[in-house]
Amino acid sequence: xxxxxxxxxxxxxxxxxxxxxxxxxxxxxxxxxxxxxxxxxxxxxxxxxxxxxxxxxxxxxxxxxxxxxxxxxxxxxxxxxxxxxxxxxxxxxxxxxxxxxxxxxxxxxxxxxxxxxxxxxxxxxxxxxxxxxxxxxxxxxxxxxxxxxxxxxxxxxxxxxxxxxxxxxxxxxxxxxxxxxxxxxxxxxxxxxxxxxxxxxxxxxxxxxxxxxxxxxxxxxxxxxxxxxxxxxxxxxxxxxxxxxxxxxxxxxxxxxxxxxxxxxxxxxxxxxxxxxxxxxxxxxxxxxxxxxxxxxxxxxxxxxxxxxxxxxxxxxxxxxxxxxxxxxxxxxxxxxxxxxxxxxxxxxxxxxxxxxxxxxxxxxxx
Amino acid sequence: xxxxxxxxxxxxxxxxxxxxxxxxxxxxxxxxxxxxxxxxxxxxxxxxxxxxxxxxxxxxxxxxxxxxxxxxxxxxxxxxxxxxxxxxxxxxxxxxxxxxxxxxxxxxxxxxxxxxxxxxxxxxxxxxxxxxxxxxxxxxxxxxxxxxxxxxxxxxxxxxxxxxxxxxxxxxxxxxxxxxxxxxxxxxxxxxxxxxxxxxxxxxxxxxxxxxxxxxxxxxxxxxxxxxxxxxxxxxxxxxxxxxxxxxxxxxxxxxxxxxxxxxxxxxxxxxxxxxxxxxxxxxxxxxxxxxxxxxxxxxxxxxxxxxxxxxxxxxxxxxxxxxxxxxxxxxxxxxxx
Numbered sequence: 001x002x003x004x005x006x007x008x009x010x011x012x013x014x015x016x017x018x019x020x021x022x023x024x025x026x027x028x029x030x031x032x033x034x035x036x037x038x039x040x041x042x043x044x045x046x047x048x049x050x051x052x053x054x055x056x057x058x059x060x061x062x063x064x065x066x067x068x069x070x071x072x073x074x075x076x077x078x079x080x081x082x083x084x085x086x087x088x089x090x091x092x093x094x095x096x097x098x099x100x101x102x103x104x105x106x107x108x109x110x111x112x113x114x115x116x117x118x119x120x121x122x123x124x125x126x127x128x129x130x131x132x133x134x135x136x137x138x139x140x141x142x143x144x145x146x147x148x149x150x151x152x153x154x155x156x157x158x159x160x161x162x163x164x165x166x167x168x169x170x171x172x173x174x175x176x177x178x179x180x181x182x183x184x185x186x187x188x189x190x191x192x193x194x195x196x197x198x199x200x201x202x203x204x205x206x207x208x209x210x211x212x213x214x215x216x217x218x219x220x221x222x223x224x225x226x227x228x229x230x231x232x233x234x235x236x237x238x239x240x241x242x243x244x245x246x247x248x249x250x251x252x253x254x255x256x257x258x259x260x261x262x263x264x265x266x267x268x269x270x271x272x273x274x275x276x277x278x279x280x281x282x283x284x285x286x287x288x289x290x291x292x293x294x295x296x297x298x299x300x301x302x303x304x305x306x307x308x309x310x311x312x313x314x315x316x317x318x319x320x321x322x323x324x325x326x327x328x329x330x331x332x333x334x335x336x337x338x339x340x341x342x343x344x345x346x347x348x349x350x351x352x353x354x355x356x357x358x359x360x361x362x363x364x365x366x367x
Numbered sequence: 368x369x370x371x372x373x374x375x376x377x378x379x380x381x382x383x384x385x386x387x388x389x390x391x392x393x394x395x396x397x398x399x400x401x402x403x404x405x406x407x408x409x410x411x412x413x414x415x416x417x418x419x420x421x422x423x424x425x426x427x428x429x430x431x432x433x434x435x436x437x438x439x440x441x442x443x444x445x446x447x448x449x450x451x452x453x454x455x456x457x458x459x460x461x462x463x464x465x466x467x468x469x470x471x472x473x474x475x476x477x478x479x480x481x482x483x484x485x486x487x488x489x490x491x492x493x494x495x496x497x498x499x500x501x502x503x504x505x506x507x508x509x510x511x512x513x514x515x516x517x518x519x520x521x522x523x524x525x526x527x528x529x530x531x532x533x534x535x536x537x538x539x540x541x542x543x544x545x546x547x548x549x550x551x552x553x554x555x556x557x558x559x560x561x562x563x564x565x566x567x568x569x570x571x572x573x574x575x576x577x578x579x580x581x582x583x584x585x586x587x588x589x590x591x592x593x594x595x596x597x598x599x600x601x602x603x604x605x606x607x608x609x610x611x612x613x614x615x616x617x618x619x620x621x622x623x624x625x626x627x628x629x630x631x632x633x634x635x636x637x638x639x640x641x642x643x644x645x646x647x648x649x650x651x652x653x654x655x656x657x658x659x660x661x662x663x664x665x666x667x668x669x670x671x672x673x674x675x676x677x678x679x680x681x682x683x684x685x686x687x688x689x690x691x692x693x694x695x696x697x698x699x700x701x702x703x704x705x
Binding site for chain 1 (some may be wrong): 368369370385530534560562565566567568569572574577578586622623
């Protein structure tokens with residue numbers, strides 16, 4: 001049972017998408033999982049044959065519990081049976097030690113306390129991946145993406161200043177200033193070169209970081225998800241409305257613009273965002289960010305020149321139904337990037353169609 | 368947000384500490400709030416009768432005041448100090464003792480803004496314990512908050528969890544009107560997720576604790592967790608219940624309740640206060656008046672019987688509305704037909 005989000009303690013398999021005997025590989029969709037916060041599909045990070053399905057559907061399983069056994073076809077059945085028996089015993093006794101999820105740490109970067117989740121182990125062949133969320137988001141938004149990408153490398157998902165568990169002062173709060181914080185973060189955690197993945201405002205931030213003189217040579221590739229800064233169109237009403245909304249009733253209509261499927265705007269999502277917005281200092285942080293992001297009804301950010309100067313791979317993913325930073329902006333990437341337009345996704349492709357985002361990151365990192 | 372588990376007691380303590388840190392005009396006063404701390408041989412003794420203010424005395428010397436056992440005097444002093452620029456948080460040990468200081472609350476604190484034409488503000492918070500379940504008998508177990516709700520000029524807060532307790536108390540302290548902050552004495556050891564950062568929860572915004580389509584259950588304070596358990600039981604028998612926690616009863620977020628009733632057509636209101644003129648009758652009357660056409664069944668009110676809280680343990684247990692009472696009420700309204 002994977003850990004999707006830092007607060008997840010248990011989940012239920014609601015549907016198995018594979019059967020015993022199926023051969024699977026990296027990226028095969030294994031099952032659908034429902035948690036108290038979110039539902040999604042679990043993708044394989046293993047290659048082999050599904051030898052056993054350990055848990056029934058709709059039974060709560062703690063994070064870290066064994067739900068299926070994958071092994072090469074030549075492993076004898078009695079070994080598989082022994083593993084299943086042990087797994088079931090563990091599930092029944094509740095003695096499951098979960099150390100599978102990301103570790104959350106805090107580090108000081110230029111006067112900001114930056115919270116981040118680190119997951120995975122790597123070597124000198126595989127530069128780390130660093131995830132940068134968008135306006136109003138946080139490190140938890142990578143819940144479907146960080147774990148698969150961490151299979152062969154270290155991954156970091158950070159909270160930008162003003163967001164998540166990081167300190168709430170944003171300083172100038174402009175894209176270049178946030179890019180400085182990102183580069184400072186790489187230095188602070190000792191990463192000399194990284195693949196950067198950025199969503200929305202985070203897409204502009206990683207592009208600016210790649211162009212910053214102090215970022216020279218530190219950025220291996222860029223994966224952009226509905227990035228800001230590549231065209232004039234932006235839903236300024238959303239940005240302002242999100243900053244100003246004080247109640248569930250005020251916030252919900254704005255959030256409905258985030259996803260292709262409005263059903264994803266559930267009570268839990270609204271509650272979590274309201275809880276974030278109620279923290280001291282968040283109001284001011286969001287207003288400062290909005291002032292740097294929009295001018296009237298248009299984007300105030302342009303990173304196309306920054307992108308043009310970057311020599312590494314650039315891969316972009318854009319939901320066709322994006323109502324915040326519309327896919328019409330993707331023209332700003334032509335020539336410099338591979339652009340994947342994704343059906344059935346809005347502004348949150350990494351939550352709505354994580355498979356496509358994972359594939360794009362693998363394309364950018366060359367794996 | 369940096370989240371961890373805190374108890375209701377710890378969440379209240381942290382709210383006080385963070386606001387005292389942020390704003391030097393915040394002071395804490397009440398019976399045994401320091402509890403002998405500062406006296407020879409004592410460092411930090413009680414921190415209030417159930418230890419809620421424990422530890423504050425050392426952190427904020429001179430700003431945690433023990434008072435005589437004279438509610439009329441120290442509540443009056445807190446109200447007066449509030450009009451002169453402090454933000455006092457006075458601890459009225461049991462809400463049952465409000466009788467002896469009611470004039471200070473009802474005729475003074477609640478009236479100043481109105482009678483001085485808005486020129487006076489009274490940012491006082493009165494923290495007080497209510498509720499049955501701790502074998503404390505008839506004079507220490509009442510749920511007296513409807514009386515304060517009755518009084519214009521007061522804000523009345525009923526935190527239902529550690530998260531609500533911290534955010535609502537910080538909001539109470541920053542609010543410029545007198546606030547009666549009602550803590551359920553049986554909830555102090557209840558734990559839940561609470562952010563480390565300071566945050567506020569706005570008054571007059573109900574929390575939809577759980578969504579459902581068949582029946583709306585409005586519950587207050589400790590009854591919110593009972594209603595959640597009832598909703599889980601109801602789910603297993605095929606009834607989908609929406610649970611709403613108003614969080615503050617003055618102001619009351621009637622819109623969220625009406626919106627829900629519009630969808631479900633059925634309402635159960637759970638209130639631990641005595642059944643006559645309590646919040647259940649008040650909310651029911653307002654829903655009937657505003658949404659009669661949406662109702663598919665009579666409203667059910669789940670409240671204790673109209674008797675003092677019994678001291679005999681089996682009787683006290685029977686007195687408190689139970690999860691089963693809520694389940695039964697919800698089934699009555701969902702199965703009702705003319």
